[in-house]
Amino acid sequence: MKLKRGKLLIDPPTSASSDIAFILIIFFLVCASVQPETGLGQNLPKAETQPDKTRQSQNIEVGISPTGIILNGNPLQVESFRQRVSAELAKKTREADKVVVVKSASDTTYERWIEISQIIDQAGGTLTLEIESQQTITLD
């Protein structure tokens, strides 16, 4: 006895394919746009053309190089720097004194710099950059 097999698969109408593609694109666009960026916020104080030497001397000074960190002239490792800078900033009462002047060696990588910046930020310091300006002097 032969059984007739019914047609189970039905092709969707071809006119609907563009509508399906349209809905799929909307779906993927929405998925792509909802991925939030992550990172670290930073507010830099305005640069001073003529820095006040008396005020600067009260600020904490940090030197960053590829191999180490210097806090007020003392070389430290990352963990001890975290503790020392927190202790130093805790002593400061005025917001203006919580400015941390950061001077980096020219070959310091961004990954290391941002790590130190985060430590300063978490300790309650306000980071400011000290950049050496290059001047070309022509001699006669």
Next chain:
Amino acid sequence: MGDIGFLLLIFFVVLARTQDDSHVQWDPARLANVDSAAAPLASIAVDVQDKIFLNGKQIGVDQITSRLNAILGDTPTGSRNVYLKIHKDASAKIFEPVIEAAGASGSDLFHIIEPDNS
């Protein structure tokens, strides 16, 4: 109708991509504790070859402040969000002048960093 909508969408997607910086090649740094970012008004990127981009267009470091001032206009502080997408291996002699120039425009800087779950 669907075809027209599809073509319009492609058109706007292509138009939007000319202003973004998805073509810039850079690897973000990683940090343990990171925050979520608010929507930016501008984006500065430093790629693997130390080239600087503002909203996807290559510029010089001396142009950053004036271009940002034009983009940010009179936007109040707290809403002047600017993303900094700096390649993790960029050196200080490249990225520090960029950060300084961006900060000089009164931007609320936000460094784009990947969370380090390890």
